[in-house]
Amino acid sequence: MTGTGKAGTEPALTIIIADDHPLVRDALGQALRQTMNGVAVIGAGDLPEAQAALDAHDAVDLLILDLDMPGMDGFAGLAAVRASHPAVPVAMVSSTREPAVMRRAIEFGAAAFVPKSAPLETIASALQAVLDGEVWLPPEASGEPEAGMPGDFARRVAELTPQQFRVLALLAKGKLNKQIAHELSVGEATVKAHVTAILKKLGVRSRTQAAIAARHFAVGSEG
Incomplete structure (x- = not known):
């Protein structure tokens, strides 16, 4: 795991990017550094690494969590992170564009669901919205809640x-x-x-x- 920030200064934001593809982590980190000042980016390649990074840093402003990486077991990984670190907002990223999956991520505590195929400008905008305390979903996620799922x-x-x-x-x-x-x-x-x-x-x-x-x-x- 590595972190990057401006030398000699405290980072304004600490963001963990958890994805098993290094190129995806690099692209997301680049998008964050280009659009946000003084951001420290910490990389993780699977869910245990992400959880270790959360445990190791007192103030994490955002966790970007790949839905499809090792250790996730679908939304079980998201739910586990939300249970152990409820104060840290989570933005899910995934290659899927299924509206039901996107909505389910929000139901289980994510603050955003961002398709990996979205332009980097859109991804950066979505992550900034989460940092501003908003919930972000792509337009195609609108629709009726999934049938058969208990309300509670x-x-x-x-x-x-x-x-x-x-x-x-x-x-x-x-x-x-x-x-x-x-x-x-x-x-x-x-x-x-x-x-x-x-x-x-x-x-x-x-x-x-x-x-x-x-x-x-x-x-x-x-x-």
């Missing part, structure tokens, strides 16, 4: 802890408790406790229902 589902998901997000994401992949325990390096009893808490928080009765619910924040991406 995003609120329920936001109540999960980061570890519960990980357990839920693995449940959605059909993993058994023993497999989840091995993958997360915890005891099987701990996994069972997490599953019980997840079912209660989501208001569902079974692992199957929890896995179906998880698809509301999964977008079918493998990373």
Whole structure:
């Protein structure tokens, strides 16, 4: 991870760009530096690196988060970041232009959804809007909310802890408790406790229902 700012001066803004493609990180960083004064850009190549950068810096003004990078598990990564660092605004970037996905990002706590195919001027304008406290979506994201999604589902998901997000994401992949325990390096009893808490928080009765619910924040991406 690297940061850039004006030598000898405190940066006016600290922005983390989390994307697994270095060229995308460089392009976004260039757009920010060209349009904003005194910005420090910190790069991250996956979700764990982004979370480590958030933990390492006391004052982060914006997190730019790639929806499709390793560790995200759809919107589970966004929800986990919002749970652990609720004060940091998040702008999602992705190659998808599906309106339902864009709106779902906002429902799970993002302040913006910016298509990677947008001109750099548009991307910079969108990020500045987020820094100004606004919510930004492209015009094509307008439309009716996604059918079948409970009105308070995003609120329920936001109540999960980061570890519960990980357990839920693995449940959605059909993993058994023993497999989840091995993958997360915890005891099987701990996994069972997490599953019980997840079912209660989501208001569902079974692992199957929890896995179906998880698809509301999964977008079918493998990373």
